[in-house]
Amino acid sequence: MNGISKYIRLSIGIALGIFFVWMIARKTSWQDFLRSFQDIHLGWIFLGLLFLSGGYCLRIFRWARILQPKAGLHYFRQAGGPLLAGFALNNVLPFRLGDVARAFLFNRQLQVTSGTSIASLFLERVFDLMTLLMFLSAAMYFFEDALPHWSGLALTLCLCGSAGLLLLTLWPRRFEKYCLWIAGFLFQFSARWAERVRKEVKAGFVCLNAASEKSQVLKLLGLSLLVWLFEGLFFVSLAFSLPALSSPIGAWLALPLGTLATLIPSTPGYIGTFDFFVIQAMVWTHNSQAASTAFSLLTHLLIWLLPTLAGALYLLNRPLGFSLRKLGHEAPT
Secondary structure, three states: OHHHHHHHHHHHHHHHHHHHHHHHHHHOOOOHHHOOOOOOOHHHHHHHHHHHHHHHEEEEEEHHHHHHOOOOHOOOOOOOOHHHHHHHHHHHHHOHHHHHHHEEEEEEHHHOHHHHHHHHHHHHHHHHHHHHHHHHHHHHHOOOHHOOOOOHHHHHHHHHHHHHHHHHHHHHHHHHHHHHHHHHHHHOOOOHHHHHHHHHHHHHHHHHHHHHHHHHHHHHHHHHHHHHHHHHHHHHHHHHHHOOOOOHHHHHHHHHHHHHHHHHOOOOOOHHHHHHHHHHHHHHHOOHHHHHHHHHHHHHHHHHHHHHHHHHHHOOOOOOOOOOHHHHHHHOO
8 A cells, every 4th residue: 555655646746747837838938938048148057056056065064964063074075975865866766765865875874873864854844944934935025016916915824934933943842742732633544644643743853852952043044044045046147147037036036936836746856846836936026938937947957957967976986785676665655
């Protein structure tokens, strides 16, 4: 049954990806799309790649700080390969096998337990989600006049969500019993699922409790803001590389909206889901459909290609003695 549920989830993700690609294709003039690449500025693309590379360096540093708060520069170098390998595997394989790899396959190299690795990924996701909600709130406030009428409610929910996550990272012990109760209530129809969810929640709170010192939370929050600032500058640089975009600063809305859309089930590499919402953000901020589609394709290609190539080079030059089949058995169901 577990294997069947994996493939059902994959099938749903592929179907949603195809649906969003169809939604994009039916609205786009492909002649205008191709013309959007005329007079493209390669200097802006090069600058964008520098920002994207800097963002990944900050991601590595943040993960190293979560795993070993007092580790030195040598540990930063040790953590870099596994993090990039995880992103590369997520980009080409289903079932988020890159996260599974980071949780189980590099622990000897990183000198941590699997529990610590799993909890570190949970904490990384919490800080990413909190920061993205902050960025989305700021972008929605700035572009308020251009957004649909329901954006005021969405802005309020984003602010509440980011505030709640910040409180969760500062005082996790006060929230643990409530989260465990909610998890048990939501999955009371299945004892197996309830126990699995409780186990994951407890693992997450182990990491949250360890990182809940205000100085550590502020450091991780600062690093997370820098991570997404650099990624935002990557988006904006690519927007300025396309003269067909009349409002390139719309990329500040495309960044959080497109990234949060990857939470929707989709194909490996988030084909369709990421693109549709990036395009929608650019159209809302007064760019044409064709130019917005060109921007989405260019952004998605580069944001997929850089970590995939870097992670693949690491895996090819450092045999780990595991098979993809074995990795698949560890994937969450």
